[in-house]
Amino acid sequence: MNFKRSHYLVITDPISDTIPKRMLLATRTARTLVINESLHTKLQNEDWDEMNDNDFDKLRQIEAIVPANENELQTIIGRNKAAVADGNTLYHVIQPTAMCQLGCGYCGQKHTKDYVGAASSELILERIESKFSLKNYRHVEIAWFGGEPLMAYAQIRELTPKLKALARQYNCTYSAKLVTNGLSLKEPIFLDLVQKYGVNSIEVTLDGTAEYHDARRHTKEGLSTFNLIFQNLVKIYNRSDFKELACPISIRCNVDERNNESVVPLIKLLAKHNLQDKIAYFYVAPIHAWGNDAHKLSLEKQVFAEQEIDWIVEQFKHGFTPSLLPGLNPVVCLSVTPDAEVFDAFGNVFDCTEVPYVESYEGTEYVLGNINNGLNSLSKHRTLLSFNDEIMDGKYPCTSCQMLPVCGGSCPKSWREGMAACPTNKFNIKDKLLMHYAIKKSGKEEFVAMIAD
Ligand code: SF4
Numbered sequence: 180m181n182f183k184r185s186h187y188l189v190i191t192d193p194i195s196d197t198i199p200k201r202m203l204l205a206t207r208t209a210r211t212l213v214i215n216e217s218l219h220t221k222l223q224n225e226d227w228d229e230m231n232d233n234d235f236d237k238l239r240q241i242e243a244i245v246p247a248n249e250n251e252l253q254t255i256i257g258r259n260k261a262a263v264a265d266g267n268t269l270y271h272v273i274q275p276t277a278m279c280q281l282g283c284g285y286c287g288q289k290h291t292k293d294y295v296g297a298a299s300s301e302l303i304l305e306r307i308e309s310k311f312s313l314k315n316y317r318h319v320e321i322a323w324f325g326g327e328p329l330m331a332y333a334q335i336r337e338l339t340p341k342l343k344a345l346a347r348q349y350n351c352t353y354s355a356k357l358v359t360n361g362l363s364l365k366e367p368i369f370l371d372l373v374q375k376y377g378v379n380s381i382e383v384t385l386d387g388t389a390e391y392h393d394a395r396r397h398t399k400e401g402l403s404t405f406n407l408i409f410q411n412l413v414k415i416y417n418r419s420d421f422k423e424l425a426c427p428i429s430i431r432c433n434v435d436e437r438n439n440e441s442v443v444p445l446i447k448l449l450a451k452h453n454l455q456d457k458i459a460y461f462y463v464a465p466i467h468a469w470g471n472d473a474h475k476l477s478l479e480k481q482v483f484a485e486q487e488i489d490w491i492v493e494q495f496k497h498g499f500t501p502s503l504l505p506g507l508n509p510v511v512c513l514s515v516t517p518d519a520e521v522f523d524a525f526g527n528v529f530d531c532t533e534v535p536y537v538e539s540y541e542g543t544e545y546v547l548g549n550i551n552n553g554l555n556s557l558s559k560h561r562t563l564l565s566f567n568d569e570i571m572d573g574k575y576p577c578t579s580c581q582m583l584p585v586c587g588g589s590c591p592k593s594w595r596e597g598m599a600a601c602p603t604n605k606f607n608i609k610d611k612l613l614m615h616y617a618i619k620k621s622g623k624e625e626f627v628a629m630i631a632d
Pocket residue numbers: 511512513514530531532533563589590591592593
């Protein structure tokens with residue numbers, strides 16, 4: 180058989196003058212290998228006869244070397260589609276209220292005091308139940324998004340037993356995740372969410388320390404929120420049974436050019452409270468367009484990616500263990516999953532989470548209809564479902580991007596709206612690979628000593 184070097188490789192420069200080796204990431208398998216200069220040259224030149232069998236086999240195994248006649252893009256897109264088809268989790272997002280206490284400047288949603296009603300709830304359940312005829316599901320997952328979902332806690336309590344019963348009826352397990360601003364995440368509510376309402380993953384947003392967070396994530400009346408949210412989190416993280424409750428809480432820090440300086444102080448504050456091992460995942464996300472111009476204050480992607488490396492280093496220095504390398508990402512988001520839908524408080528149904536309550540998306544193709552007009556009235560056409568085919572057809576830069584298997588294309592809607600969706604890995608993956616090497620080679624403690632001021 181003839182072979183070729185895979186297109187889906189990221190290879191660093193030599194690690195240093197004294198270490199003439201490189202880190203290789205084969206993104207088709209998300210696996211890494213340290214290669215010496217001689218092997219690197221043979222791989223680049225596709226000099227298979229000169230390569231020893233052991234090296235060749237290792238590179239074949241991680242799919243850094245592939246059959247010469249393989250259409251690799253077709254393979255990746257085929258795997259992505261198969262992952263969608265083979266998935267056995269029935270996933271839905273419910274945004275049970277159009278209300279949120281906060282008035283974040285970058286938010287694109289229009290908040291009103293509307294909550295999902297009894298009639299809409301029954302239709303949501305009916306709609307979800309209709310999906311069980313499509314596949315043999317093993318798990319049902321609900322994501323509670325906002326507005327602020329905890330403002331509709333009564334609706335979550337009302338709907339969850341019915342959702343759980345539905346899952347049981349079809350021999351499925353059940354779990355839920357919650358994305359919240361954290362203001363109402365009091366300890367007793369957290370406990371009930373976990374113990375009674377099946378929530379096993381929570382994400383809370385902190386946009387820096389109080390000074391920065393409160394300047395952007397204040398209440399609609401302009402009141403500060405940081406201290407309340409932080410106290411809620413500290414109480415929960417410090418419960419002696421926090422780990423046993425098995426509901427990890429991640430913290431996201433949304434950043435643009437107005438608060439990027441606040442990331443390091445926030446990391447230090449979290450460390451001062453000894454939360455390094457308790458926070459499931461701390462990450463910094465760029466502000467994106469939300470049917471508005473919020474992204475215009477975002478940092479340039481390259482600048483953000485450079486700063487992300489500093490933030491990762493800072494996390495290591497303060498005892499966090501941030502993940503460095505991406506895994507495979509064959510299912511980019513629910514928009515490419517035909518059975519997953521998003522419901523809002525008015526009964527509208529969408530194929531994307533960023534569309535509900537955003538006025539500029541009203542009447543667009545992302546709105547599949549409204550359940551209150553009858554389930555049969557919902558559109559079967561989902562415009563973002565063709566994303567993988569569009570990549571295959573060369574419509575986006577993802578078509579030729581080495582990161583595609585570990586990225587998936589990032590956000591179909593962004594590409595469709597003409598905005599590059601590339602995550603930071605596109606720009607800083609080589610730095611992350613070198614950091615990964617240093618940690619593997621010397622151990623985390625030695626690495627931290629090396630990067631210490
Ligand atoms: S299309 Fe983009 S915004 Fe919509 S759910 Fe997917 S990733 Fe999120």
